[in-house]
Amino acid sequence: MTPLLTVENLSVGFGRADPVVRDVSFEIMPGQTLALVGESGSGKTVTCRAILRILPRVARIHSGRILLNGRDGPRDLATLSQRDLRAVRGDTVSMIFQEPMRSLSPLHTLGNQVAEVLWLHRGASGGDAKKQVLDTFARVGFPDPERAYGSYPFEMSGGMRQRAMIAMAMVGKPDLLIADEPTTALDVTTQAQVLGLIKELQQETGMAMILVTHDLGVVANMAEQVVVMHKGRVMESGAAAAVLGDPAHPYTRQLFDAAPAIPANPEFVPEPPHDDLILELKNVNKTYTMRAKSSWKAQVLIRACRGVDLALPRGTTLAIVGESGSGKTTAARIALGAERPDEGGEVLFKPERGSAAIAVHDLNRTARTAFQKQAQMVFQDPYSSLSPRMRILDALCEPLEIHGIGSSSERRDRAAQMLAQVGLTSDMLMRYPHAFSGGQRQRLSIARALMLNPSLLVCDEPTSALDVSVQEQILCLLEDIRDRLGLSYLFISHDLAVVARIADEVAVMRQGLVVEQAPPETLFHNPRHPYTKALIAAQPTPDINRPINLKLVAQGAGAPESWPEAFRFSETVVPSLMQVEPGHKVRCHV
Amino acid sequence: MQILRYAVYRFGTMLLTLLVVSALIFAIINLPPGDYLSNQIAELKSTGQSAGVAKAEFLRKEYALDRPLWEQYLIWVGFAPGPHGFSGLIQGNFGWSFEFDRPVAEIVGDSLWLTVLVNLAAVLFVYMVALPLGVLAAARSRTWVDYSSAFVGYLGLATPNFLLALILFYYGHRYMNLPIGGLMDPSFEGQPMSWDKVQSILWHLIVPTFVIGTSGAAAMMQRLRANMLDELGKPYVETAIAKGMSPRRMLTKYPLRVAFNPFVADIGNLLPSMVSGSVLVSVVLGLQTIGPTLLTALRAQDQFLAGFVLMFVALLTLIGTMISDVLLVLLDPRIRYEGRDA
Amino acid sequence: ADLQESPYWAEKIGKGELPAISERVPAEPLVVDLEAKGRTSGTPGGTLTTLVSRDKDIRMMVVYGYARLVGFDKDYNLVPDILASVDVQEGRVFTLHLRKGHRWSDGAPFTSADFAYWWDDVANNPELSPSGPPDFLRIDGKYPTVTTPDETTVVYAWDAPNPLFLQTLAQARPPFIYRPAHVMKQFHQKYADPTGLAEAVADARVKSWAALHNGLDNMYDFDNPELPTLQPWVNTSDGKKIRHQFVRNPYYHRVDSHGIQLPYIDVVEMEIVSGGLIAAKANAGETDLQGRGLDFRDIPILKKGEADGKPYRTLLWANGTASQIAIYPNLNCADDTWRTVLRDVRVRRALSLAIDRAAINRALFFKMAKPGAMSVLPQSPFFEEENREAWAAFDTAQANALLDEAGLAKKGGDGIRLLPDGRPMELVIEVAGERQEEENALQIVTDTWREIGVKLVMRPLDRDILRNRVYAGTSMASAWFGWDNGIPQAYTSPDYLAPRQQEFFAWPKWGQFYQTNGGAGEPPDMEAPKRLLDLSHEWEQTTDDTRRAEIWQEMLKIHADNVFGIGILNEAPQPIVVSTKLKNVPESAIWAWEPGAHFGIHRMDEFYFEGGKK
Amino acid sequence: MSRLPDGRYVDDAPYDPNLSIQTIERKDLDAPARVLVWRKFKTHRLGLISGIFLLFCYLMLPFAGFIAPYSPNERYSDNLYSPPQGIHLWHEGKFVGPYVYAMTSEPNMVTFKWEFKPDTSTPQKLSFFCKGSTYDLAGLIPTDRHLFCAPEGVTVFLLGSDRLGRDMFSRILYGAQLSLTVGLIGITVSFVLGIFFGSVAGYFGGGIDWVINRMIEILRSLPELPLWLALSAAVPSNWGPVSVFFIISVILGILDWPGLARSVRAKFLSLREEEYVRAAEMMGASSGRVIRKHLLPNFMSHLIASATLSIPAMILGETALSFLGLGLRAPAVSWGVMLNDAQNLVNVEIYWWTALPMLPIIIVVLAFNFLGDGLRDSLDPYEH
Numbered sequence A: 001m002t003p004l005l006t007v008e009n010l011s012v013g014f015g016r017a018d019p020v021v022r023d024v025s026f027e028i029m030p031g032q033t034l035a036l037v038g039e040s041g042s043g044k045t046v047t048c049r050a051i052l053r054i055l056p057r058v059a060r061i062h063s064g065r066i067l068l069n070g071r072d073g074p075r076d077l078a079t080l081s082q083r084d085l086r087a088v089r090g091d092t093v094s095m096i097f098q099e100p101m102r103s104l105s106p107l108h109t110l111g112n113q114v115a116e117v118l119w120l121h122r123g124a125s126g127g128d129a130k131k132q133v134l135d136t137f138a139r140v141g142f143p144d145p146e147r148a149y150g151s152y153p154f155e156m157s158g159g160m161r162q163r164a165m166i167a168m169a170m171v172g173k174p175d176l177l178i179a180d181e182p183t184t185a186l187d188v189t190t191q192a193q194v195l196g197l198i199k200e201l202q203q204e205t206g207m208a209m210i211l212v213t214h215d216l217g218v219v220a221n222m223a224e225q226v227v228v229m230h231k232g233r234v235m236e237s238g239a240a241a242a243v244l245g246d247p248a249h250p251y252t253r254q255l256f257d258a259a260p261a262i263p264a265n266p267e268f269v270p271e272p273p274h275d276d277l278i279l280e281l282k283n284v285n286k287t288y289t290m291r292a293k294s295s296w297k298a299q300v301l302i303r304a305c306r307g308v309d310l311a312l313p314r315g316t317t318l319a320i321v322g323e324s325g326s327g328k329t330t331a332a333r334i335a336l337g338a339e340r341p342d343e344g345g346e347v348l349f350k351p352e353r354g355s356a357a358i359a360v361h362d363l364n365r366t367a368r369t370a371f372q373k374q375a376q377m378v379f380q381d382p383y384s385s386l387s388p389r390m391r392i393l394d395a396l397c398e399p400l401e402i403h404g405i406g407s408s409s410e411r412r413d414r415a416a417q418m419l420a421q422v423g424l425t426s427d428m429l430m431r432y433p434h435a436f437s438g439g440q441r442q443r444l445s446i447a448r449a450l451m452l453n454p455s456l457l458v459c460d461e462p463t464s465a466l467d468v469s470v471q472e473q474i475l476c477l478l479e480d481i482r483d484r485l486g487l488s489y490l491f492i493s494h495d496l497a498v499v500a501r502i503a504d505e506v507a508v509m510r511q512g513l514v515v516e517q518a519p520p521e522t523l524f525h526n527p528r529h530p531y532t533k534a535l536i537a538a539q540p541t542p543d544i545n546r547p548i549n550l551k552l553v554a555q556g557a558g559a560p561e562s563w564p565e566a567f568r569f570s571e572t573v574v575p576s577l578m579q580v581e582p583g584h585k586v587r588c589h590v
Numbered sequence B: 001m002q003i004l005r006y007a008v009y010r011f012g013t014m015l016l017t018l019l020v021v022s023a024l025i026f027a028i029i030n031l032p033p034g035d036y037l038s039n040q041i042a043e044l045k046s047t048g049q050s051a052g053v054a055k056a057e058f059l060r061k062e063y064a065l066d067r068p069l070w071e072q073y074l075i076w077v078g079f080a081p082g083p084h085g086f087s088g089l090i091q092g093n094f095g096w097s098f099e100f101d102r103p104v105a106e107i108v109g110d111s112l113w114l115t116v117l118v119n120l121a122a123v124l125f126v127y128m129v130a131l132p133l134g135v136l137a138a139a140r141s142r143t144w145v146d147y148s149s150a151f152v153g154y155l156g157l158a159t160p161n162f163l164l165a166l167i168l169f170y171y172g173h174r175y176m177n178l179p180i181g182g183l184m185d186p187s188f189e190g191q192p193m194s195w196d197k198v199q200s201i202l203w204h205l206i207v208p209t210f211v212i213g214t215s216g217a218a219a220m221m222q223r224l225r226a227n228m229l230d231e232l233g234k235p236y237v238e239t240a241i242a243k244g245m246s247p248r249r250m251l252t253k254y255p256l257r258v259a260f261n262p263f264v265a266d267i268g269n270l271l272p273s274m275v276s277g278s279v280l281v282s283v284v285l286g287l288q289t290i291g292p293t294l295l296t297a298l299r300a301q302d303q304f305l306a307g308f309v310l311m312f313v314a315l316l317t318l319i320g321t322m323i324s325d326v327l328l329v330l331l332d333p334r335i336r337y338e339g340r341d342a
Numbered sequence C: 001a002d003l004q005e006s007p008y009w010a011e012k013i014g015k016g017e018l019p020a021i022s023e024r025v026p027a028e029p030l031v032v033d034l035e036a037k038g039r040t041s042g043t044p045g046g047t048l049t050t051l052v053s054r055d056k057d058i059r060m061m062v063v064y065g066y067a068r069l070v071g072f073d074k075d076y077n078l079v080p081d082i083l084a085s086v087d088v089q090e091g092r093v094f095t096l097h098l099r100k101g102h103r104w105s106d107g108a109p110f111t112s113a114d115f116a117y118w119w120d121d122v123a124n125n126p127e128l129s130p131s132g133p134p135d136f137l138r139i140d141g142k143y144p145t146v147t148t149p150d151e152t153t154v155v156y157a158w159d160a161p162n163p164l165f166l167q168t169l170a171q172a173r174p175p176f177i178y179r180p181a182h183v184m185k186q187f188h189q190k191y192a193d194p195t196g197l198a199e200a201v202a203d204a205r206v207k208s209w210a211a212l213h214n215g216l217d218n219m220y221d222f223d224n225p226e227l228p229t230l231q232p233w234v235n236t237s238d239g240k241k242i243r244h245q246f247v248r249n250p251y252y253h254r255v256d257s258h259g260i261q262l263p264y265i266d267v268v269e270m271e272i273v274s275g276g277l278i279a280a281k282a283n284a285g286e287t288d289l290q291g292r293g294l295d296f297r298d299i300p301i302l303k304k305g306e307a308d309g310k311p312y313r314t315l316l317w318a319n320g321t322a323s324q325i326a327i328y329p330n331l332n333c334a335d336d337t338w339r340t341v342l343r344d345v346r347v348r349r350a351l352s353l354a355i356d357r358a359a360i361n362r363a364l365f366f367k368m369a370k371p372g373a374m375s376v377l378p379q380s381p382f383f384e385e386e387n388r389e390a391w392a393a394f395d396t397a398q399a400n401a402l403l404d405e406a407g408l409a410k411k412g413g414d415g416i417r418l419l420p421d422g423r424p425m426e427l428v429i430e431v432a433g434e435r436q437e438e439e440n441a442l443q444i445v446t447d448t449w450r451e452i453g454v455k456l457v458m459r460p461l462d463r464d465i466l467r468n469r470v471y472a473g474t475s476m477a478s479a480w481f482g483w484d485n486g487i488p489q490a491y492t493s494p495d496y497l498a499p500r501q502q503e504f505f506a507w508p509k510w511g512q513f514y515q516t517n518g519g520a521g522e523p524p525d526m527e528a529p530k531r532l533l534d535l536s537h538e539w540e541q542t543t544d545d546t547r548r549a550e551i552w553q554e555m556l557k558i559h560a561d562n563v564f565g566i567g568i569l570n571e572a573p574q575p576i577v578v579s580t581k582l583k584n585v586p587e588s589a590i591w592a593w594e595p596g597a598h599f600g601i602h603r604m605d606e607f608y609f610e611g612g613k614k
Numbered sequence D: 001m002s003r004l005p006d007g008r009y010v011d012d013a014p015y016d017p018n019l020s021i022q023t024i025e026r027k028d029l030d031a032p033a034r035v036l037v038w039r040k041f042k043t044h045r046l047g048l049i050s051g052i053f054l055l056f057c058y059l060m061l062p063f064a065g066f067i068a069p070y071s072p073n074e075r076y077s078d079n080l081y082s083p084p085q086g087i088h089l090w091h092e093g094k095f096v097g098p099y100v101y102a103m104t105s106e107p108n109m110v111t112f113k114w115e116f117k118p119d120t121s122t123p124q125k126l127s128f129f130c131k132g133s134t135y136d137l138a139g140l141i142p143t144d145r146h147l148f149c150a151p152e153g154v155t156v157f158l159l160g161s162d163r164l165g166r167d168m169f170s171r172i173l174y175g176a177q178l179s180l181t182v183g184l185i186g187i188t189v190s191f192v193l194g195i196f197f198g199s200v201a202g203y204f205g206g207g208i209d210w211v212i213n214r215m216i217e218i219l220r221s222l223p224e225l226p227l228w229l230a231l232s233a234a235v236p237s238n239w240g241p242v243s244v245f246f247i248i249s250v251i252l253g254i255l256d257w258p259g260l261a262r263s264v265r266a267k268f269l270s271l272r273e274e275e276y277v278r279a280a281e282m283m284g285a286s287s288g289r290v291i292r293k294h295l296l297p298n299f300m301s302h303l304i305a306s307a308t309l310s311i312p313a314m315i316l317g318e319t320a321l322s323f324l325g326l327g328l329r330a331p332a333v334s335w336g337v338m339l340n341d342a343q344n345l346v347n348v349e350i351y352w353w354t355a356l357p358m359l360p361i362i363i364v365v366l367a368f369n370f371l372g373d374g375l376r377d378s379l380d381p382y383e384h
């Protein structure tokens, strides 16, 4: 059988700099899925874009051939004229870009944007095209295709938008689909739905796919072939089973080792003593009134947190998981005093064992300063949490400056020391953040958080923007610091595997409510709440032998109304958190 | 119901703003030393035309110009009674123009539609020139196409309007027999609309349109280009390319559509800038628009006329802002759903 | 000769809408013997286009038309015009005789009742004229008694002589001491039906009947077509327009010796264009008669148009002000040192001597103006060459000597003389920044003054601000035109030569003192001005023309000697664009507002198009 | 490179797993932002040329007196409205170095124009670094050296002379001193106001924001014209041209700020949401510090770009004001004043060179535009 697409010795570079993709070769058979894996910045996206020649203006294909054996016979896409290329794009080969929100025009309806493919390539008339689009919308799982057709992107959730993108790519029935991290922005259940959908469609149409991802779990579930990339080069490639089962290249091995997973065999650890709580959230509610932005609309009440009770024993890690928008960040901000809970909620912080509790929900100026010294935050996005106009040194010293600690040379020494602690070298002090990789930047922000010697660190999804190997490094670092410095973490994530790795206790949130709370071992092996169950089921593992049932998972936890009677909650009626076994609480009616 | 509430709220702020604006306008008009009548009297006396003085004295009394400023203001707006009872702006009395010696309303009425006409033509011209050039410049940014369109645009912007007008008139008349000045052949004035009249107006509009338009076109072009460039960097443009769209079609369907919104948002500002912007041109070209009237009024401190024109412009601006808000909501579905920060 | 019917009205007369010519002109019309004046008699007809730059300038038609009760003839003699004759007794009782059968332009008879209406119901109505009848009618604080013994006689009688009465009636902007009573009475509270009047007031969007009356009563503004007139052309266009039409007055009182009713030209169209475009339009041949809005610097472009074959000629008339540009050292300057210095006649003479008038004439006026001190023009009987040349030669040596003599010999390091108090002699001259030629001239003066150690600093201001600063004594010196009237006659009041008006920028305070009867300002405290004051007073007292002429001559001498205003040049050329077909326009003449009313004194109603058509 | 038996492909280049933490990822970006901006700006050729040109113009300002052969108000009454004089090098086939012909003028009483005849028999060689009228170099050092001058009794009017026989070329140079700086002063004023109000509104929001927005709305709903007139009427009437000039720039600035304030506000609103700002706030930084250390530095580049784009408006504003008679007046020399003198048909049709100040305005405005464009393009050098 002839391969559908053959990439031979592809090198792509920006301007006059060294190529960022070097000598990449791979081939895809019709109907197959090829996964392109590798850490962030390894050249996955550039490779994909080079295939359709949708590259920034400064980029140049230095060498290589891209042979497409499509409907019109074999052709080299690298040298094809723009006009002919246009006929290929969206027709034989279609592409899904990384970010679904921004990849859709905000001012045109989904229907319009999707149907356009048909107008362009099939010469379909309006009504005809609309019928096909509605069909495809139904296929990709829009409950109401007609409504979706007339909707604008921002009226849809991220998952819906991603479906629309898929529909757009599929509606022309291409031979090859290039999907660039189609699920990174989605939470696990939605991710599972989307992946399941793609797979299903693929089986139906016999389309080949290049799937770009850095999530090995996804690879294990989707791909027949794997190409592992690192710094623009192919490290290893071959059949998925072989590569995943027995990685040959040290990089691949390292990568796979790093991948966290929910442990298969629970080892029960004795419950730590709960007498010394560093942080306690009692009955924390937070309601945002969205000042109706357009004044003619009614105000919207958003209940970001509802009756959250959490306790963090000193020296441990409390993790909060839950889908996007479930109130995790809000809870963290309240814990840090950056936001005041609604009347009645309390946040108590004990800087040291036995000392008097600080009421974080009600701080005056001096108390706030004192508290801010003790509690620090590590942000989710390593790219935007450091000011691009500040040297590393200034960024690290800033907390000290604000609190007026030390002379400038002392600050400098401390900064150097902190850098060493997070594994960086002190010659980086004079550099600017943009010279660093994401992992390095996340280390920098951890270093900055540690500058004041805090006792509590709130980490808001500190690794979700990083790829697995870097994520692993950061997690190790965090663990190491916790153990060495006796820190306590409030750790926020939506990745269960990460949480399983680091947390002593996990709280699962959904729509502002904590629905289940337990130590990870208990939680992952005896989940009670349907939402928790769905979450766990949707977590893909990088093991070909343990595929997740995409079909099943795709249904997700569904809306609370569809849950068993005992777990249902609504805006007004909320069951309370019940202790079902020691240390395991579930929100249900008894 | 909600919309009604919103409308009432907007109307309330508008009234408040208008009130502040009216005080401001009154202050501005009276900032230069003296007032129309005292200047007039001084002028008459210095040229020995004693005959006119009596009339000026009469007007000074009649329009309460002998009272303190704050009282004059209240009388003008209609909050306080004048020599003949309440008759200010809010009572619908717009006052008297000393310069033209007739009611303000009469003077403004005439020139208003001409202002609209001239500026409409100029705006059309601006759009006709700036749209294609701006889009082209963005699509071919940093190439000679871009640079030369910027050059052409800025040539128009940087050439002082009054000189350009003079040059165009002179040579236009000389080589193309274009009319010099005015907005129509005087013989059509006061005549009902006819094909000949329309032709005459169009013929007269050529130079003014060009002169007013060139300066606007450059600014518009550059803004459009910048907006377009911003939009062109967005991923949805790549999506469109990945669909296999041709660049031209893609350009007009997606980024242009988005880049255009800021212009709608600007409708409210169109009017004051039209009035200000075309004053110089109108003065040079002798167009009977509101601009020169305003300039004369301001220069001569013909306070009721100037005050009324300014109030009128301010009111239209505020209304224009409201309209552009509504238009934006209609045009940009995002705002319809998410609301927009003020 | 027999009166001839005007073809323009033929149709209307045929329909009976207009009476025949004999019914229309007064029983004794003013017959103009054109041939005797050196003009040709013309053919009636045609439309004349002229341009003005402001809406309100349509009143120029009242100026150009120049139908006055009495008016100046081309030699500046006062002659009866609308009036059949005037009798003057003792210079204080004026008996005005109207023409029998004279009619307003709407056909209503023009009688002494129109005079009575103005005097009784307008000038003396406190609501219409809060400040009372105009100043020129007040002699020693008393108004005349006005009587109208019969339909055609009006008598103005004062207790003391009023030498200015007739002249004022002849002004470019005349005081209309009559009103079309039959029209205006409809809007007068005393005569009108109250409800009708109230409605009219509301309709006109004015606040009172007085405002309505005053608003409609625009004999001078000429913007109310409802208001009948006596001028040669009648305004027929209402409102704010680009082009105003003025149609011949069918009841006009002048006829030529062939019995043709004047004006010759049927219609005058006045087009309002931007001031900057008048030259361009003239160059394109779009005006038939144009003086206003054209400037000396436009001459090349006008000549170019002529050369390009456009159907017009550019005549160069002479400007009628006593001085095109004059510098007024402020003798009432608030700054003590400067006041003393400027009051020293040697300083003023030196400043005058140090002006290179020839250079200015060359640079600004192509050598076509007459350099010279501020005095009267040759057209005036009082002109004397020596006055014009007094202290007007360019002689820096003499100037330097004069200044040294005046105690200003000390110089600073930069060659600028030092004032007695040690300050450098920096004379700030304030100008109304509206005339380029003024600024240019001062630029040249700056350079030559530097040679005598005087630094000239020019400061352009707004006209009103300039005036206020001068009146307040704040400014050291200012530049302005010379005396408005450069061609005085014996009957011309020499007021403006005496320290009686603050409008003469050399002595604002003395002027105020006189104008306010001592209420403000200061009395003159220098010999020459005192003498001027006495002389002007004497002029008022005497009715003897030879004595008056002597007074004039003495006053001019004093001025020439004392250099109160430093004139730079006069008779600057004023371009006048005239259609080649337009006849009877004088080749060279004086272009003056007062006396002369621009074209008025040249009798525009006698201009005609060759062949009666344009 | 090697292939395993199962068809797998494995790279066999040496690989060090720990290398990546210690090395700098993007060496190309390893520099302060301004260096990166400059690096990127350099590639914008036209922007670079414009920048250099403008720099040259500004550097020239203090030396205008030196380059100009005459002082701005120096008159040659025998050379009124002299047309531009060409500079020649060869005379009758021989190289003689730069020279001009002497001109004699004659009034033509038919056309009322000055007619100039060059005396082509003798070349009048220009001298360099010669003595001429005195002036203050850089406004400080009095000197009388000029770059070039014509021999005694001969004039060198590169761009002709005006109605008083003043050298257009010299006047354009001197005019630049005022015209090019109006913009800077105006921009400064408008920036101070715009940044202040914009940042206050954007950062604090709420009531202050509302009030400032109303202020902007009010200012924008008034046409500029009355504001110009009123503000310039408020200038004390006895001020000298330079103070008037100063005030005009300030007026232009005062009228310009609302636009800027709006963009500052919008930018602040979005910058506030950046995580590094949040981070600083959570560390306990005061709002002043946040604005100063985090917001402004990141906003500066945008400010500079918008500054370069507003300067042309200021320069043009000055010419418009001069036209209305509100701006500078003689004896001050600015391009606006010169153009104001030229707004007459005679100047356009007959003495065309008196309208030449249009050229520098056009060129400078274009240069500023290209410069601003280049700057804007290179603002965020570390963006992907």
Ligand SMILES: Nc1ncnc2c1ncn2[C@@H]1O[C@H](COP(=O)(O)OP(=O)(O)OP(=O)(O)O)[C@@H](O)[C@H]1O
Binding pocket: A014, A020, A038, A039, A040, A041, A042, A043, A044, A045, A046, A047, A056, A214, D384
């Ligand atoms: N426009 C650009 N200009 C310069 N360098 C670029 C540009 N786009 C990408 N690069 C560089 O090319 C390399 C490969 O980038 P690419 O986007 O392909 O990575 P990726 O594997 O898709 O990463 P991610 O997982 O973050 O999407 C990176 O080092 C990146 O810095």
Ligand SMILES: Nc1ncnc2c1ncn2[C@@H]1O[C@H](COP(=O)(O)OP(=O)(O)OP(=O)(O)O)[C@@H](O)[C@H]1O
Binding pocket: A288, A289, A290, A302, A303, A304, A322, A323, A324, A325, A326, A327, A328, A329, A330, A331, A494
């Ligand atoms: N300042 C705010 N004003 C209004 N609504 C807010 C605000 N902050 C958060 N919300 C809303 O509160 C809800 C919870 O938000 P939160 O940021 O806590 O979620 P999250 O679990 O952290 O989500 P993610 O995983 O996307 O970070 C969301 O619906 C969000 O839109």
Ligand SMILES: [Mg+2]
Binding pocket: A044, A045, A046, A098, A180
């Ligand atoms: Mg990527």
Ligand SMILES: [Mg+2]
Binding pocket: A328, A329, A330, A460
């Ligand atoms: Mg969050």
